[in-house]
Amino acid sequence: QVQVVESGGGLVQTGGSLRLSCTTSGLPYDFEDYAMGWFRQAPGKAREGVSAISQDGGSIYYRDSVKGRFTISRDNAKNTLYLQMNNLKPEDTAIYYCAAGLNPAVVPGREPPQHYYNYWGQGTQVTVSS
Numbered sequence: 097q098v099q100v101v102e103s104g105g106g107l108v109q110t111g112g113s114l115r116l117s118c119t120t121s122g123l124p125y126d127f128e129d130y131a132m133g134w135f136r137q138a139p140g141k142a143r144e145g146v147s148a149i150s151q152d153g154g155s156i157y158y159r160d161s162v163k164g165r166f167t168i169s170r171d172n173a174k175n176t177l178y179l180q181m182n183n184l185k186p187e188d189t190a191i192y193y194c195a196a197g198l199n200p201a202v203v204p205g206r207e208p209p210q211h212y213y214n215y216w217g218q219g220t221q222v223t224v225s226s
Contacts, residue, residue, distance in 0.1 A: 098122040098215050102194045105220030112184050112224070118177040118194030118217060128152075128172040130215075131200045133208045134179045136190035136222075143193070147179060148200070148208040155202040161187070184224045191219040 104116040116134070120127055133148035147168040148157040156168055167180040177194055193216055200212035 098124075100194055100196060100215050100217035102192060102217045102220040105192060105222045107223045107225065108184055109225050110185060113180070113182045114184065114222060116179040116181065116192055116194075116220060116222075118179075120175050120177075120196060120215070123196060123215065125198065126172075127175040127196075130196040130198055131202050131208075131213075132168075132170055132177045133157075133195045133197070133200070133202075133213055134168065134177075135193045135195060135208075135210065135213075136188075137193070137219075138187075138190040141190075143210065145207040145210065146192070148202045149177070150202040155204065157202055157204055157206065157208055159207070181222070184222075186224045186226045188222060189224050190222060192222050193217055193219045 099121045134146040137143040165183045169178045195213035196215040197213035
């Protein structure tokens with residue numbers, strides 16, 4: 097049984113920081129075989145790609161609005177994906193989802209195609225107060 101579990105969300109003030117983690121288990125292949133992504137969905141809005149990282153960590157995508165504030169990383173030995181979020185803004189408020197996919201190419205300037213990500217977590221709420 098595949099499990100993708102996010103943690104680390106919470107309520108912070110504007111300018112604060114949070115570190116999201118995503119652990120996986122039961123994936124058909126090794127964690128290192130999967131591109132990983134963070135997506136978010138704010139109330140009343142469509143889900144959007146925030147950041148993604150290739151299997152070896154050599155290619156990374158960031159949404160323009162988070163560049164310079166968020167950092168994605170992965171620890172393949174621990175089957176874990178991270179998202180360090182600094183200088184948070186109210187517009188970052190959303191449910192953040194972690195996802196794994198075998199096929200999606202991670203391209204720095206291209207939002208990760210959600211339909212290529214096969215396994216999704218339940219999400220973790222991030223709320224930034226003004």
